[in-house]
Amino acid sequence: MLKTVTLSKLKREYSVIGKKLPKIDAIPKVTGDVLYIDNIKLPDMLWAKILRSPYAHAKIKRIDTSKAEQLPGVKLVITAKDLPDIKIGFIPELYDHSPLAIDKVRYVGDEVAAVAAIDEETAEKAIKLIEVEYELLPVVLDPEEAMTEYVPLIHENSKRNIAKSYHAEFGNVERGFKEAKYIFEDRFLTTQQAHVCLETHGCIAKWDANDKITLWESCQIPHTFRMHLANFLNIPQGKISIKKVTVGGGFGSKTEVFAYDIICLFLAKKAGRPVKLVLSREEEFLGTVTRHPMVIEIKTGVKGDGTITTRYVKLIVDTGAYASQGPLVTGSTAWKGAHYYRISNYKYDAHCVYTNKPICSAYRTFGGVQITFAIELQMDIIAEKLGIDPVELRLKNANQPGDVTVIGSEFWTCGLKECIEKVAEGINWYEKKKMKMPNRGLGIACAFMECGFRGFIGNTDMSAAFVKVNVDGTVTVITGGTDLGTGLETAMAKIAAEELGVRYQDVTVISQDTDVTPFDVGEVASRGTHFCGNAVMAAAFDAKKQIFKAAAELLKCNPLDLESTDGKIYLSNNPSVAIPFSKVTRFMQLEEKGVPILGKGYYAPDSTMPDEKGKYKPPGACPVYTFGALTIEVEVDPETAEVKLIEAICATDLGRAINPLGAEGQIEGGIQHGLGLALVEGLLFDKEGRPLNASLSDYRILGAADMPKIKPILVETVDPKGPFGAKGGSQVETSAAAAAIANAICDATGIRFKEAPITPEKILHELKKKREA
């Protein structure tokens, strides 16, 4: 690995790395040619529909499917009794979700029965003919209430509705608070945000007579998905093929096996025909996953000069009706709290709690936006109390390169200070603070994010790749990673092109088929560029070694003296002695020995697992860490409380931007999720747990006219562990945006809101109270 880095670093300028080039998949997407799950049809295919519970908590007394079965065109109706005893989930001790409800339902949207019919319309009609008799149970919606005694249990085997708790202490928190001059205690609440992928979830399941399963799936983690599915079904992985189709938005929502996958597979098995299911928008809101609403109590000890020394965090994480990835998100959120600033004592108590609401799971930042909201709003509270400028307070405490956090994370590179300085400068912070305009406000927030995370599945965190070089010198990269529109395939093509010295346009990428691609954890935790990139780089280097050996034979020189750029291989000290790349690859495969050129590479980083106390040996859970900061200016209308977003500046330390256009796009898009969470988004329920806004008419996401002008800044700290120095991107801006806007609203109105979303109604209410006071 190190050797490839060294070799590549010798070059003064890169051919494609860092160049603004169109994405590899841009043209088929702009012409509408790419196929998403909804575009795929198989011969003889049936359509599935799922009957979902209209009640948030109820016993199932009786199900009668006879009328549905009689409807012409209906091939199959199934309920829990037609499925084997399977429970799904993400961590084995919390497989708590029967794909079709047994005995009781736990949220509005829980799967009760399913139909396969000759077309979608017939399936839709059929589910309306299924009769279900329910006996209503008391509904539990508030996670804090759910944890109290005498509250009904959503899962009978849980204690006080707690799926999992985490406790840890690093340093000595009690002593830290004793030594602090000021102690700040605040409580923050965040909302149940929906991912709102423009494409709704779906799959096509095929179970052939040889018991080979094929699942076409809009999926971020095909290999982990296959591994989990094989466990659930007790079927060898080799009998399961996951065909990842073009993903129409993921953001964490496509990182697990869903109940509908299991349902469709068994419909397909029983019907002996492929079965397709695409969720409606309402089902997308209720029947997939969402972001965990959290109650975050944070207590921070600060010295007189503003140095933060000690932090305690209590987390109540509402995971909805099933655990899913909730425990992992809970642990990760608690873990993140030890970062951002140089604290030496840290303690957390974190609980992942069931309620009768839609399932919460992975969503962009994996708890980062919630903990950032708490940390960064409190930073402004501290700054105000101490009379220190918010930017200065952050600069004073920010993590720096070489830091090892109290929890064991080691930062080889850390551009947090630079990010803070750049976003303050970009928005003209100090000038604007001096000449404050009425109703205008400025806000800043920092953010931190893991890159990969050892322990997400098993004890591993790895990526692998193959690089196949064709006879004519074109290259096929086979990566276990997936592209969600994030530009992963583009980045992999660029990395392979740069390492091999071929043209970017001569590289194609295969990432969609578990039968072909090597194992990879998947596209989560900002790991794609760093992990898959390192693997592709290693595979390309492996292929290059083979090619250079043959080239050296032809040029009669030492392979170590060779270099390649732009499709040519040449002597590094005498570039006029050269041979076309394609001539060598043709010579190797067609003319001489018939040797295929296949490079193999993997990346197994030096990240570590925690000890029993939750502490890591450096470098910690991740090989590298990403940082960012964001400033935003707003104007709050004192009459209507409308928040106008004027401008946002966001700086991200991503190590190196392999594709700057893509990296900027990630920042700009991530900001929309953060601002949306802080301003308008969140699922609402009545007291029976019935959703009030499960449609795009009622659940607003920010549109083009709502969004501020955004200036993305790429801070390149060039981490020696990364491919060409790359770490990861695409999440810190979401976390920072939510907190920065809350701080800006406070700056504009003088009112500190501690609960997201900060809607105009809430602002108006507080403004009125303030005027009356």
Add this chain to the structure above:
Amino acid sequence: MRIIKPEMKQKVSLKVNGDYYTVFVRSNKTLLEVLSNDLGLTGVKYGCGTGECGACTVLIDGKPVSSCLMLALDAEGKEITTIEGLSHGEKLHPVQESFVKHGAIQCGFCTPGFVLKAVALLRENSHPTEEEIRNYLIGNLCRCTGYAKIVDAIMALSKEMGGK
């Protein structure tokens, strides 16, 4: 409950991207369903079915319309343009080229809708201001890009077309 008989299908002739297609559809079928299911056009997408997201945008006589809100029968006699009808052979439409060049595409699901919306905008107003662009795009949602590069792409093209 009663078993509902499938409604009678009606014959409709649709002019899509310059070609005439005759299809038999139930009267309650939306134009979106017919374009994507019956005609197999992959660029027209279901995103919400309620006219909120714009993923199903097509041009009807040059005007952008959410095809999920229009009945197929109502589209008879009209000029329907989908993303498939925008490029000519291998040559992309200038709006498409600009989207590619400026990185306006991520997952791509909303892209055809935005491209068609931009085509309509630039036909109506070849030199829109940034605010006019953003306001015109209300009704098309994107969850990947934050709209920044989409707005950039349209602004840049407008400039190339002689705008300021």
